[in-house]
Amino acid sequence: MNEIIIRQATFEDRVFIRSVSERTWPSTYGHIISQEQIDFMLDWMYSDTSLAEQFEKGHQFYIANLNGDDIGFCSVSNEGFENKLAKKEVPNNTSHKLNKLYVLPSAHGTGSGKALLNKAIEVAKAEASTSLFLQVNKLNTAYTFYLKNGFIKEQEFKFDIGNGFYMDDYVMRLML
Numbered sequence: 612m613n614e615i616i617i618r619q620a621t622f623e624d625r626v627f628i629r630s631v632s633e634r635t636w637p638s639t640y641g642h643i644i645s646q647e648q649i650d651f652m653l654d655w656m657y658s659d660t661s662l663a664e665q666f667e668k669g670h671q672f673y674i675a676n677l678n679g680d681d682i683g684f685c686s687v688s689n690e691g692f693e694n695k696l697a698k699k700e701v702p703n704n705t706s707h708k709l710n711k712l713y714v715l716p717s718a719h720g721t722g723s724g725k726a727l728l729n730k731a732i733e734v735a736k737a738e739a740s741t742s743l744f745l746q747v748n749k750l751n752t753a754y755t756f757y758l759k760n761g762f763i764k765e766q767e768f769k770f771d772i773g774n775g776f777y778m779d780d781y782v783m784r785l786m787l
Contacts, residue, residue: 613677615726620672620684622663628672628684629657635713643750648776655772656711670710673730675723683714685727687734687743706784707735709745712753728760736787743787746770746780754781761785 620628636649644652655661665686666672675683690706709731714724735743744765747754758764762783770778 613721615721615723616676617673617726617730618676620674622666624672624674625659625662627674627681628662631684631713631715632657634715638716639751640748643748651774651776652772671734673727675714675727677718677721677723682718683712683723683727685712685731686710687731689738689740705740706742706744707731707738707740709743724756725760732785732787741787742784744782744784746778746782749779749781757783
């Protein structure tokens with residue numbers, strides 16, 4: 612039986628967070644985007660400066676530990692009333708965003724991803740959000756994981772992230 616423990620991360624966990632990203636992105640995105648874009652995005656999202664900014668803005672990171680080994684993480688943030696992706700106010704609809712959820716390939720199928728998702732849902736509910744939303748690349752197999760867990764595809768968006776790169780994503784939402 613797998614024992615999964617979820618703990619809140621601190622900025623001191625940044626090396627682990629970056630390491631998981633570096634080990635999961637090639638298999639997750641290597642068939643979707645170029646190595647150049649992967650390198651650009653990893654630096655953009657997981658540099659010490661970027662992670663420090665995310666922690667300062669209130670992003671909450673959680674680490675999954677499976678049978679004594681840290682094997683993944685997620686990040687969730689309170690986005691308030693504004694749906695920044697749709698650029699509109701959504702009255703009486705406070706939202707949290709699941710910014711990141713990655714589990715090492717060797718731990719896929721253990722329930723760790725589901726445990727991290729449940730933690731993000733728990734955080735959103737505890738802070739009185741009415742929904743949890745996320746972005747997922749249109750070709751990422753995680754799309755089906757989110758569908759199976761009650762998320763609906765809300766919209767499609769192509770995000771210009773700089774350096775001539777784009778994120779071609781679905782925006783998905785789970786009503787809480």
